[in-house]
Amino acid sequence: MKTRLLILTGLMLGASLTSLHAQSGKWQNLFNGKDLTGWKQLNGKAKYEVVNGEIVGTTVRDTPNSFLTTEKNYGDFIFEVELLVDNSMNSGIQFRSESKPDQNNGRVHGYQMEVDPSDRAYSGGIYDEARRGWLYPMDINPKGKTAFKKGTWNKYRIECIGNSIRTWVNGVPTANLVDDMTPSGFIALQVHAIGKNDEPGKQIRWRNIRIQTEGLKPTKADNIYVVNTIPNNLSASEKANGYNLLWDGKTTNGWRGAYKKGFPEKGWEIKDGVLSVVKSNGAESTNGGDIVTDKQYGAFVLKFDFKLTEGANSGIKYFVTLTEGNKGSAIGPEYQILDDVRHPDAKLGKNGNRTLGSLYDLITSKKIPNSQRKIGEWNKGVVIVYPDNKIEYYLNGFKILEYVRGSAEFNALVADSKYKNWKDFGMAPKGHILIQDHGDNVSFRSIKLKEL
Numbered sequence: 001m002k003t004r005l006l007i008l009t010g011l012m013l014g015a016s017l018t019s020l021h022a023q024s025g026k027w028q029n030l031f032n033g034k035d036l037t038g039w040k041q042l043n044g045k046a047k048y049e050v051v052n053g054e055i056v057g058t059t060v061r062d063t064p065n066s067f068l069t070t071e072k073n074y075g076d077f078i079f080e081v082e083l084l085v086d087n088s089m090n091s092g093i094q095f096r097s098e099s100k101p102d103q104n105n106g107r108v109h110g111y112q113m114e115v116d117p118s119d120r121a122y123s124g125g126i127y128d129e130a131r132r133g134w135l136y137p138m139d140i141n142p143k144g145k146t147a148f149k150k151g152t153w154n155k156y157r158i159e160c161i162g163n164s165i166r167t168w169v170n171g172v173p174t175a176n177l178v179d180d181m182t183p184s185g186f187i188a189l190q191v192h193a194i195g196k197n198d199e200p201g202k203q204i205r206w207r208n209i210r211i212q213t214e215g216l217k218p219t220k221a222d223n224i225y226v227v228n229t230i231p232n233n234l235s236a237s238e239k240a241n242g243y244n245l246l247w248d249g250k251t252t253n254g255w256r257g258a259y260k261k262g263f264p265e266k267g268w269e270i271k272d273g274v275l276s277v278v279k280s281n282g283a284e285s286t287n288g289g290d291i292v293t294d295k296q297y298g299a300f301v302l303k304f305d306f307k308l309t310e311g312a313n314s315g316i317k318y319f320v321t322l323t324e325g326n327k328g329s330a331i332g333p334e335y336q337i338l339d340d341v342r343h344p345d346a347k348l349g350k351n352g353n354r355t356l357g358s359l360y361d362l363i364t365s366k367k368i369p370n371s372q373r374k375i376g377e378w379n380k381g382v383v384i385v386y387p388d389n390k391i392e393y394y395l396n397g398f399k400i401l402e403y404v405r406g407s408a409e410f411n412a413l414v415a416d417s418k419y420k421n422w423k424d425f426g427m428a429p430k431g432h433i434l435i436q437d438h439g440d441n442v443s444f445r446s447i448k449l450k451e452l
Contacts, residue, residue: 025078025212030070030187031055042067042099042108046191055206057191059089059198065129067094067108067188075184078212079158083115086202087150091115094129094188095158096165104130110185111135113158113167113175115204116148123148124156124167124174128181133370136175139399140225140382147172153207161218163230164237168219178228178235187211227380227397231273231305231445238448246293246302246433247447249273255291258330258434259322264288267437277314279441284329287439292320292330292432299387299452302433305445307378311342312440315360318383319431324422330434331419333405333426334360335383335393337442339375357381357395362413365393365400372396378445387452 030038033053041048044066047058057068074096085091097110109130116122124144126136138145147169148154157168165177189206221240228235232249246254250270252263267288269276280287297318304316320332336358340346345354349361356372357365373379373396382394393401403410405426419425435444 025215025217027210027212029210031206031209036068038071039068040071042069042106042188044191044193048189048191053207055189055209057091057189057204057206059191059194059200059202061194061196061198061200063193065108065193066191067097067099068191069094069097069099069108069186069188071186073184073186074160074211074213076161076213076216077158078216079160079187079210081156081209082153082207083156083204084153085115085117085204087117089194089202089204090118090192091204092127092129092190092192093156093158094186094190096160096182096185097129097188098182098185108188110182111165111179112190113156114138115156115190117150121145121148123154124169124172126165126167126175126177132181134397135179135229136177136227137397138174140227140394140397141174144169144172144174144224147174159216159218161216164218164235166219173222173224176222176224176226176237178226178230178233178237180230228446233446234448241450243301243303243448243450245447246449247275247444249445254294256294257288258285258290258292258320258432260289264291264437274443274445275435275447276443277435277437277439277441279309280439282311282313282439284439285437288437290317290329290434290436292322292434294432296430296432297385297449297451298430299385300383301450301452302383302385303446303448304381305378305447306337306381307443308337308339308375309441310375311339312442313338313343313345313438314440314442315436315438316381316383317434317436318385319426319428320434321428321431329436329438330432331422331425332431332434333362333391334436335381336360336365337381337436357393357400359393359401359403361417361419362410363401363403365395366398368395368398368400371398371400380446385452 044063046060046066048068092112099106099108112127112129114122114125122138125138159166163180167175226237257264314337315334317332317334320330338356340355352364384392389405
C-alpha cells in the first residue's frame with residue numbers, strides 16, 4: 001500500500017510540474033553522459049570529469065573561478081539541470097555569458113543562476129558575474145529562498161525569452177528579471193574559487209542537462225517580485241501583478257507641487273525619460289519645492305530608480321497629508337536618499353539614522369556590502385507598506401530595514417526624534433507619495449506602484 005501511495009504521489013507531482021511549465025519544444029541533451037564533448041573549460045583550473053554519467057566539478061586551491069562552458073552560444077532557450085552540491089561550497093550556472101580577450105583578460109562575465117547552500121539561501125537568484133553584481137538577490141523573494149534542499153539533488157530551470165529571464169528551483173519560482181544587456185551567450189557550470197585556508201576537494205555534480213531552443217512557450221505568470229532594469233517599462237509580469245507607472249516617463253501627469261495646484265514651474269527637469277531635481281542651493285524646498293502624487297495611497301509596493309550626484313540629498317516620503325501648512329518640506333515617513341560620504345546629514349541624527357536607505361531620523365538601514373551603487377550609477381529602491389502596517393525598505397534587492405508603524409517601538413522612536421511635536425506622525429490611513437527637493441541634483445525614473 002505504501003509503495004502504491006508513493007507511486008501515485010510521484011505521478012501527481014510530475015503532472016503538477018508539467019502543467020506549471022509549458023512543454024512544447026523538443027529537448028536537446030547538452031551532455032552525452034560519457035565525456036565532455038561540446039564543452040570547454042575557461043579561466044580557473046578546477047577539475048571537471050565525468051563519473052557514473054555525471055559531470056563532477058572539484059575545487060582546487062590557488063585558482064580563480066572555473067567555468068565549464070558550452071561551445072555553442074544560446075539566445076532564447078529553456079534550460080534544465082539537476083545538481084548536487086557540497087553544503088560548504090558555492091557555485092552557479094552561467095547563461096547568456098561571454099569571454100572576450102579584450103575584456104578583463106577573457107574573464108567569464110554575464111548572468112548567473114546562484115547555487116548557494118549557505119544559510120544566506122540565495123539559490124535561484126541572479127548574479128551578474130564580473131560585471132554588475134547582484135541583479136536579483138533572494139531577499140526580495142522570501143518564499144523562493146526555501147526552495148533549495150541541502151544534501152540532495154535539486155532541479156534548476158532557466159527561461160530566457162527576449163528580455164524576460166526567469167528561474168526556478170525544484171518547481172518553485174525564484175527570480176524574475178527583465179534585462180536587455182546581453183541577448184546571447186554560452187552556458188557554463190561554475191566551480192567557485194576557494195580561500196587560501198579552505199580545504200580543496202569539495203564537489204558539485206550535474207546530470208540530466210538539457211535545453212530547448214525552438215517552439216518556446218513561457219511558463220504561466222507567477223506573482224513573485226519582478227526586477228525590471230529597462231527604464232520606465234512595465235513588463236507583462238508586472239502588469240499581471242497589478243503594477244502601474246506612477247510617473248509616465250514623459251509628462252507631469254499625476255504629480256503636482258506640494259501645497260500647490262500645479263506642477264512647479266522651475267526646479268524640476270524631465271529629459272530622456274528621467275525626472276530630476278535641478279541643483280540650487282542645497283536647502284529644503286526653496287527652489288521648485290517637493291512634488292507629490294495627486295492620489296493618496298494606503299498599503300502598497302513602491303518601486304523607484306534613483307541616481308545621486310556628489311554630495312546630494314533627497315528622499316521619498318509617504319503618508320504625506322499636507323495638513324501641517326506650507327513650512328518647508330512636507331511631513332511623512334521618509335526613505336532617505338543621500339551621498340553618505342560627502343553630505344553632512346549622514347553624521348547628524350543618531351547612530352546613522354539619516355544615512356542612505358534609513359527611515360529618516362528614526363531607524364538606521366543595514367549597511368550590506370555591495371548593496372549600494374557608486375555615485376552617478378542608478379540604484380533601485382523599494383518601499384512596501386503592508387495592510388497590517390508592517391513596512392519594509394529594500395536597496396538594490398537587499399532588505400535593509402523593517403518596522404511597524406504605530407507599534408510601541410515606533411512611537412518611542414518618534415517621541416525621541418525631530419517629529420516628536422507632530423501629532424500622529426506617519427499614522428494617516430492614506431497619504432500622498434512625495435519626492436523631495438533638497439536643492440541637490442538627484443534623478444528618478446521607473447517609478448511604479450502596486451496597491452495591496
